[in-house]
Amino acid sequence: xxxxxxxxxxxxxxxxxxxxxxxxxxxxxxxxxxxxxxxxxxxxxxxxxxxxxxxxxxxxxxxxxxxxxxxxxxxxxxxxxxxxxxxxxxxxxxxxxxxxxxxxxxxxxxxxxxxxxxxxxxxxxxxxxxxxxxxxxxxxxxxxxxxxxxxxxxxxxxxxxxxxxxxxxxxxxxxxxxxxxxxxxxxxxxxxxxxxxxxxxxxxxxxxxxxxxxxxxxxxxxxxxxxxxxxxxxxxxxxxxxxxxxxxxxxxxxxxxxxxxxxxxxxxxxxxxxxxxxxxxxxxxxxxxxxxxxxxxxxxxxxxxx
Amino acid sequence: xxxxxxxxxxxxxxxxxxxxxxxxxxxxxxxxxxxxxxxxxxxxxxxxxxxxxxxxxxxxxxxxxxxxxxxxxxxxxxxxxxxxxxxxxxxxxxxxxxxxxxxxxxxxxxxxxxxxxxxxxxxxxxxxxxxxxxxxxxxxxxxxxxxxxxxxxxxxxxxxxxxxxxxxxxxxxxxxxxxxxxxxxxxxxxxxxxxxxxxxxxxxxxxxxxxxxxxxxxxxxxxxxxxxxxxxxxxxxxxxxxxxxxxxxxxxxxxxxxxxxxxxxxxxxxxxxxxxxxxxxxxxxxxxxxxxxxxxxxxxxxxxxxx
Numbered sequence: 001x002x003x004x005x006x007x008x009x010x011x012x013x014x015x016x017x018x019x020x021x022x023x024x025x026x027x028x029x030x031x032x033x034x035x036x037x038x039x040x041x042x043x044x045x046x047x048x049x050x051x052x053x054x055x056x057x058x059x060x061x062x063x064x065x066x067x068x069x070x071x072x073x074x075x076x077x078x079x080x081x082x083x084x085x086x087x088x089x090x091x092x093x094x095x096x097x098x099x100x101x102x103x104x105x106x107x108x109x110x111x112x113x114x115x116x117x118x119x120x121x122x123x124x125x126x127x128x129x130x131x132x133x134x135x136x137x138x139x140x141x142x143x144x145x146x147x148x149x150x151x152x153x154x155x156x157x158x159x160x161x162x163x164x165x166x167x168x169x170x171x172x173x174x175x176x177x178x179x180x181x182x183x184x185x186x187x188x189x190x191x192x193x194x195x196x197x198x199x200x201x202x203x204x205x206x207x208x209x210x211x212x213x214x215x216x217x218x219x220x221x222x223x224x225x226x227x228x229x230x231x232x233x234x235x236x237x238x239x240x241x242x243x244x245x246x247x248x249x250x251x252x253x254x255x256x257x258x259x260x261x262x263x264x265x266x267x268x269x270x271x272x273x274x275x276x277x278x279x280x281x282x283x284x285x286x287x288x289x290x291x292x293x294x295x296x297x298x299x300x301x302x303x304x305x306x
Numbered sequence: 307x308x309x310x311x312x313x314x315x316x317x318x319x320x321x322x323x324x325x326x327x328x329x330x331x332x333x334x335x336x337x338x339x340x341x342x343x344x345x346x347x348x349x350x351x352x353x354x355x356x357x358x359x360x361x362x363x364x365x366x367x368x369x370x371x372x373x374x375x376x377x378x379x380x381x382x383x384x385x386x387x388x389x390x391x392x393x394x395x396x397x398x399x400x401x402x403x404x405x406x407x408x409x410x411x412x413x414x415x416x417x418x419x420x421x422x423x424x425x426x427x428x429x430x431x432x433x434x435x436x437x438x439x440x441x442x443x444x445x446x447x448x449x450x451x452x453x454x455x456x457x458x459x460x461x462x463x464x465x466x467x468x469x470x471x472x473x474x475x476x477x478x479x480x481x482x483x484x485x486x487x488x489x490x491x492x493x494x495x496x497x498x499x500x501x502x503x504x505x506x507x508x509x510x511x512x513x514x515x516x517x518x519x520x521x522x523x524x525x526x527x528x529x530x531x532x533x534x535x536x537x538x539x540x541x542x543x544x545x546x547x548x549x550x551x552x553x554x555x556x557x558x559x560x561x562x563x564x565x566x567x568x569x570x571x572x573x574x575x576x577x578x579x580x581x582x583x584x585x586x587x588x589x590x591x592x593x594x595x596x597x598x599x600x601x602x603x604x605x606x607x608x609x610x611x612x613x
């Protein structure tokens with residue numbers, strides 16, 4: 001019996017060894033860049049000292065977690081992160097849907113192609129360049145936005161240093177950058193809709209709005225549901241790199257989010273163990289979030305990822 | 307019958323109104339998307355003083371390449387540009403190789419262990435070490451402050467592996483595989499001689515995905531590099547663009563001031579140079595997208611459907 005199984009195993013390997021060779025580089029990559037760092041998570045439960053290394057540092061249990069929960073800025077960081085992502089999700093989520101539905105109504109192929117090609121372009125612009133453009137356009141001395149305000153008789157505002165402007169700037173620039181890109185999935189699913197549905201609707205005298213209401217929107221819902229679930233899983237992770245470049249001394253009250261804090265305190269001041277603990281905390285919450293949204297949507301609409 | 311006609315007429319009127327609304331909507335959207343980009347380009351070739359006076363709005367004013375001259379005089383920017391090209395090209399080659407071969411293996415229905423590998427890859431999308439543990443592990447592995455980390459970090463994305471797998475599964479006919487096997491082809495033969503040549507459009511899409519994310523990444527350079535000679539373009543740009551505090555971009559200002567008559571002129575040139583930098587930094591990416599655009603639509607659709 002045992003011998004037979006061994007023989008079978010060696011046969012499987014013999015037949016498929018080339019496939020294992022092909023997948024090997026990817027496996028090595030994920031081990032080194034994803035699974036080894038997971039092993040590094042243990043420093044969150046230790047007091048990391050560079051001389052003793054990851055394994056030699058003493059265990060301290062949940063001390064770092066406790067410190068974080070007790071810190072006076074804990075509430076601020078958490079609410080800043082949650083609010084930024086929540087507003088961002090609610091504002092950005094519907095826009096690609098609307099764009100895709102309206103783009104689908106443009107019948108001239110050349111025009112459609114032109115629009116489609118151009119709305120993807122902002123996605124290729126880097127975070128740094130996007131931030132640079134914002135700094136330039138919103139500059140209080142010679143930015144185009146404030147020039148416009150002045151011609152309308154308003155006072156120039158230093159938007160980049162204003163705490164109340166940080167969230168709108170972050171969200172609107174995010175929509176500008178990725179709403180067009182977000183249409184790809186929806187356009188693909190609209191292209192997959194059975195054309196006989198539209199023909200039947202036309203014979204019945206349905207207007208465009210009715211076709212959108214009764215054909216387009218229902219056929220987009222499953223995909224949109226998936227996208228929403230995925231986005232909910234990121235409620236606490238957010239674009240650290242974007243917030244980091246948009247952060248100025250003036251907007252810290254709203255721009256101080258968990259990711260930026262981890263970067264500043266972890267790498268800036270070398271508090272590795274403490275910030276690793278914060279990282280795990282975020283990770284766990286995100287994981288729970290995505291599982292619960294998934295479960296909820298399974299119950300409500302039968303859409304789920306797993 | 308009459309009712310029917312009436313209803314049709316009514317719906318065609320409302321359809322007309324819809325089309326007018328839609329046209330206006332898209333004109334506005336196109337303006338919002340394209341105008342900022344257009345403004346950057348025209349400002350980059352305008353006279354710095356005209357920009358300062360706020361005159362550059364619809365077209366370039368007093369054509370000038372002072373900004374570009376200032377940018378090219380800044381040595382560190384040019385060397386970081388070279389670094390970025392090197393990191394991006396090598397990284398994309400590795401990315402395509404690893405992604406396509408993993409995507410192929412996972413697309414074989416009879417691949418034993420497929421489920422385990424799938425799980426192993428997808429799990430990383432939902433759970434990871436986080437910034438600090440990753441940083442410490444990379445440092446322990448001796449990858450801190452090396453070119454290797456700049457090339458390897460993020461060079462395989464689970465999402466892209468799944469896109470490649472879906473593409474190979476759905477767009478390359480299974481009969482082709484059976485015929486190849488009958489001819490005595492191994493997986494290697496089939497992969498290199500059939501799958502790769504038939505996957506041009508998905509490879510084009512992957513080149514754009516990986517290339518753009520590598521070219522645009524400033525964060526890896528910020529976290530993992532210490533030596534300035536290794537810095538990629540975006541990390542250097544961050545110091546120049548995303549800070550209004552000029553002391554932070556001291557070297558940059560120095561190199562501008564050297565070529566200017568007065569401090570005001572230097573300030574204004576530095577200001578216009580920001581537009582030029584944006585053009586130079588974004589140009590290659592947009593060019594890459596434009597070049598591969600014809601493969602793009604098809605590849606993205608097929609890869610993402612049922613992704």
